[in-house]
Amino acid sequence: xxxxxxxxxxxxxxxxxxxxxxxxxxxxxxxxxxxxxxxxxxxxxxxxxxxxxxxxxxxxxxxxxxxxxxxxxxxxxxxxxxxxxxxxxxxx
Numbered sequence: 001x002x003x004x005x006x007x008x009x010x011x012x013x014x015x016x017x018x019x020x021x022x023x024x025x026x027x028x029x030x031x032x033x034x035x036x037x038x039x040x041x042x043x044x045x046x047x048x049x050x051x052x053x054x055x056x057x058x059x060x061x062x063x064x065x066x067x068x069x070x071x072x073x074x075x076x077x078x079x080x081x082x083x084x085x086x087x088x089x090x091x092x
Contacts, residue, residue: 043049058074 044053054070054072054075056072056074056078060069060071060073062069
């Protein structure tokens with residue numbers, strides 16, 4: 001037995017429910033975020049990154065002989081703050 005069709009109810013299946021997105025919208029969002037991350041990686045990899053990136057005071061760099069350890073803690077904190085501010089602006 002086929003359920004009755006109702007105009008507004010069938011459209012409600014594709015609307016955002018509360019704060020959850022339908023799977024199709026979630027997929028689009030993930031693809032866009034992945035493309036942005038890939039583009040940022042290409043830009044950083046090609047050398048167009050700012051010279052200060054990864055060389056801030058407080059970044060940990062230990063080099064001994066043929067080995068080295070590098071952990072850009074302050075750079076990570078600065079980038080996290082910048083991304084948080086940027087995302088909070090876009091959410092409004």
